[in-house]
Amino acid sequence: MSWDGRIIEPRPPQKPVDAVLCEHDSVERAIPPETTRVLLLPTGRIDPGAEFFYPQSHPVIVYSPARMPRAVQAALSAMTHVRLHLRTAGAWPLREALEHLRATHKVRQLAFVGGPPLFRKLVTEGLLTDLSLAWRRTLLGDQSQSITGPDKHFLPRAIPLTLLKLKRTPQECIAHYRIHPLYAL
Numbered sequence: 001m002s003w004d005g006r007i008i009e010p011r012p013p014q015k016p017v018d019a020v021l022c023e024h025d026s027v028e029r030a031i032p033p034e035t036t037r038v039l040l041l042p043t044g045r046i047d048p049g050a051e052f053f054y055p056q057s058h059p060v061i062v063y064s065p066a067r068m069p070r071a072v073q074a075a076l077s078a079m080t081h082v083r084l085h086l087r088t089a090g091a092w093p094l095r096e097a098l099e100h101l102r103a104t105h106k107v108r109q110l111a112f113v114g115g116p117p118l119f120r121k122l123v124t125e126g127l128l129t130d131l132s133l134a135w136r137r138t139l140l141g142d143q144s145q146s147i148t149g150p151d152k153h154f155l156p157r158a159i160p161l162t163l164l165k166l167k168r169t170p171q172e173c174i175a176h177y178r179i180h181p182l183y184a185l
Contacts (some may be wrong), residue, residue, distance in 0.1 A: 017109040018099070019061070022052070023118045034058060038101060039109070042091040044068030048075035056081045061105060062125075063092040094121050123159060131161065131177045 037052060053060055059081050066086040076082045085092070087099065092100075101107045112118055122128040123153040148159040160180035167174045 017111040018107040018147045019105070019110050021098075021110055021112040021118075023115075032121070036061065036105075038107070039063065040092060040097060041065070041068070044072070046072060048072055048079075053079060053082065059083055059105075061085070061101065063087070063097045063100075095125055095127060098102070098127060121135050128179055130164075131179060132174065133177075134171045134172045 019038050021038045021040070021044075023040050031103065034057065036059045038061045039046070039052065041062060044064040044067050045140070047060075053076075056079065056098055060079075061083045062076060063085050064087070066088045067090075068086065073084065073086070076084050083105070085104075086095075098110070101110070119128075161177040162180065163175060165176040
């Protein structure tokens with residue numbers, strides 16, 4: 001983030017996690033190749049040749065509605081490192097997908113790479129426990145969105161946080177927070 005609270009660029013998790021969660025609009029962002037990647041597809045549409053599916057050294061877990069085009073289903077099913085979970089009742093609700101991920105794939109620590117829509121979903125559904133933010137000495141003004149999306153879409157109320165760690169470098173300040181466990185919007 002910039003000093004004025006605008007998103008500059010997503011970055012991979014700074015500590016080890018079991019997997020990284022992405023939404024369809026963030027599949028081309030940098031994710032460490034040695035990480036299990038989890039993809040939520042609300043429409044079922046994606047290019048099976050996208051970089052997101054490579055390298056093949058770690059699993060890619062895809063949650064999609066069953067209306068995913070047959071050619072895409074066939075291409076993804078042919079990839080031995082892809083675990084495809086289709087839902088006949090439409091798109092996977094976020095909480096249901098995360099519960100399935102934990103039960104089926106034993107994922108306990110999950111980071112996310114995505115923009116404001118995914119962050120808002122995780123926070124408003126009470127699914128986020130920790131938050132790491134990096135601030136850079138940059139002012140962006142209206143050039144990009146804030147962490148919660150367009151300025152008119154702020155969260156309904158403040159999120160109670162406990163600062164766990166603060167690291168300063170000449171280029172940025174990185175803060176790691178714990179979200180209050182009783183927090184719910």
